[in-house]
Amino acid sequence: MMSKKPEDLMERIVSLCKRRGFIFQASEIYGGLSSCYDYGPLGVELKRNVKEAWWEDMVTSRRDIVGLDSAILQSPTVWEVSGHVTGFSDPLVDCKVCKARFREDQLDSQVCPNKKYKKRPANDCRNQGFFTEPRQFNLMFKTFMGPVEDSASVVYMRPETAQGIFTNFLNVLNSSRLKPPFGIAQIGKSFRNEITPGNFVFRMREFEQMEMEFFCPIEEEPKWYEYWVQKRFDWYTKLGVKADKLRLRPHGEDELAHYSIGCTDVEYLFPFGWSELEGIARRTDFDLKRHSEASGTDLSYFDELKKERYTPYVVEPAAGVDRAAMTFLVDAYEEQEIGIDKKGRPDVRTVLHFHPKIAPITVAVFPLVKKDGMPEVADEIESLLRMEGMRTFYDQKGAIGRRYRRQDEIGTPFCVTIDGQTLQDGTVTLRDRDSMEQVRVHREELMRTLKERIANF
Ligand code: GAP
Numbered sequence: 001m002m003s004k005k006p007e008d009l010m011e012r013i014v015s016l017c018k019r020r021g022f023i024f025q026a027s028e029i030y031g032g033l034s035s036c037y038d039y040g041p042l043g044v045e046l047k048r049n050v051k052e053a054w055w056e057d058m059v060t061s062r063r064d065i066v067g068l069d070s071a072i073l074q075s076p077t078v079w080e081v082s083g084h085v086t087g088f089s090d091p092l093v094d095c096k097v098c099k100a101r102f103r104e105d106q107l108d109s110q111v112c113p114n115k116k117y118k119k120r121p122a123n124d125c126r127n128q129g130f131f132t133e134p135r136q137f138n139l140m141f142k143t144f145m146g147p148v149e150d151s152a153s154v155v156y157m158r159p160e161t162a163q164g165i166f167t168n169f170l171n172v173l174n175s176s177r178l179k180p181p182f183g184i185a186q187i188g189k190s191f192r193n194e195i196t197p198g199n200f201v202f203r204m205r206e207f208e209q210m211e212m213e214f215f216c217p218i219e220e221e222p223k224w225y226e227y228w229v230q231k232r233f234d235w236y237t238k239l240g241v242k243a244d245k246l247r248l249r250p251h252g253e254d255e256l257a258h259y260s261i262g263c264t265d266v267e268y269l270f271p272f273g274w275s276e277l278e279g280i281a282r283r284t285d286f287d288l289k290r291h292s293e294a295s296g297t298d299l300s301y302f303d304e305l306k307k308e309r310y311t312p313y314v315v316e317p318a319a320g321v322d323r324a325a326m327t328f329l330v331d332a333y334e335e336q337e338i339g340i341d342k343k344g345r346p347d348v349r350t351v352l353h354f355h356p357k358i359a360p361i362t363v364a365v366f367p368l369v370k371k372d373g374m375p376e377v378a379d380e381i382e383s384l385l386r387m388e389g390m391r392t393f394y395d396q397k398g399a400i401g402r403r404y405r406r407q408d409e410i411g412t413p414f415c416v417t418i419d420g421q422t423l424q425d426g427t428v429t430l431r432d433r434d435s436m437e438q439v440r441v442h443r444e445e446l447m448r449t450l451k452e453r454i455a456n457f
Pocket of ligand 1: 159160161162192194201202203204205206207208209211276277278279316318319320321322323
């Protein structure tokens with residue numbers, strides 16, 4: 001029984017996220033702070049898994065990429081030189097009638113908030129001549145460093161993690177013995193004073209990015225661009241996202257950021273339409289050259305083999321942790337009709353088909369009943385699995401069917417039940433979330449079987 005309207009589907013996912021402890025509205029007890037969210041016990045594991053999977057794919061599984069963790073606050077000059085102080089802004093228009101504020105470039109998708117006009121498209125309001133001339137609104141959050149709040153102490157909260165990588169290019173080059181082609185990866189918080197945040201954690205004002213700047217010889221850049229576009233698309237499908245819900249969309253000339261000569265977005269078909277998950281941008285030598293000129297520090301590279309000095313070109317896959325986590329949630333969500341309940345109504349189970357690498361909990365362990373020595377054995381098995389590095393969950397309360405359903409709803413791929421037979425012959429029931437199939441496995445074989453299933457998922 002799928003929800004009929006896409007909005008309903010999104011509402012159900014948001015409600016599950018709150019009910020089961022994935023994502024909460026920030027400052028909820030004070031009425032909530034718009035566009036800010038807190039990750040609960042399961043959400044934080046989901047997000048950690050997303051970041052871990054990205055880091056493994058981009059850094060630890062390769063020789064040519066290293067990591068970095070740069071400060072959120074940088075010299076304001078960084079943002080002047082990168083073009084963010086002058087160029088990182090959206091055009092805003094105000095409605096002279098209802099005082100609502102809109103992004104001029106998104107009038108097609110915005111509606112008038114005035115109840116009298118019954119959700120009329122903002123474009124119609126414009127055609128009536130209600131709007132002011134557009135003004136540029138800079139998206140960077142400003143704050144002050146030190147005790148004096150004047151223009152000399154203004155600093156910005158970084159709007160992207162990328163600039164910390166460019167300003168450390170030479171430090172990494174000199175300390176790591178790498179030479180182009182090589183990459184520097186970073187995961188961290190970024191801040192943008194978005195005018196139209198929304199769609200849950202899709203567009204927030206505080207969010208997390210996973211960015212990698214890949215520095216390469218100029219002539220190799222087209223090859224690396226193609227490589228990274230494909231590799232980033234494949235990352236999502238390898239982790240279980242449905243390929244037919246993903247697409248690559250090259251940017252038109254008019255969409256390109258000020259530093260870019262080309263960009264391809266990986267997009268996902270959310271309930272609210274195709275939307276950007278990440279962008280793979282051709283940043284050329286723009287940033288390194290600008291920082292070289294402004295700082296007086298030469299950020300070029302001397303190729304000893306070719307006996308030449310050049311400024312590397314950059315290909316940048318830039319993803320959002322929150323958007324990726326939301327994609328895994330939306331893509332995994334299913335309401336499955338699996339029979340008829342005792343009252344003759346359709347029996348619907350809600351299940352998140354997470355890939356085991358993404359699932360907050362890998363295996364749940366249950367004693368069938370809370371007596372006859374079963375809890376002790378279950379406790380022993382759960383401890384062993386946990387010590388082997390599995391994320392586990394132990395639950396001994398309630399009917400077993402209901403315990404399985406609770407795990408289905410949070411996407412736990414495997415459940416292990418200890419019953420009377422376990423005490424006799426050492427076998428346990430291993431239940432698969434997706435097929436709901438149950439098989440008996442000897443407890444000595446459990447770890448190997450689970451590892452095998454995860455590897456073959
Ligand atoms: N360094 C390039 C850069 O920052 P971007 O397309 O502006 O490029 C990269 O951002 C990714 O960061 C986006 O594809 C998205 O996943 C994520 N992101 C950007 N703004 C966001 C926001 N307001 N809320 C959540 N995620 C955001």
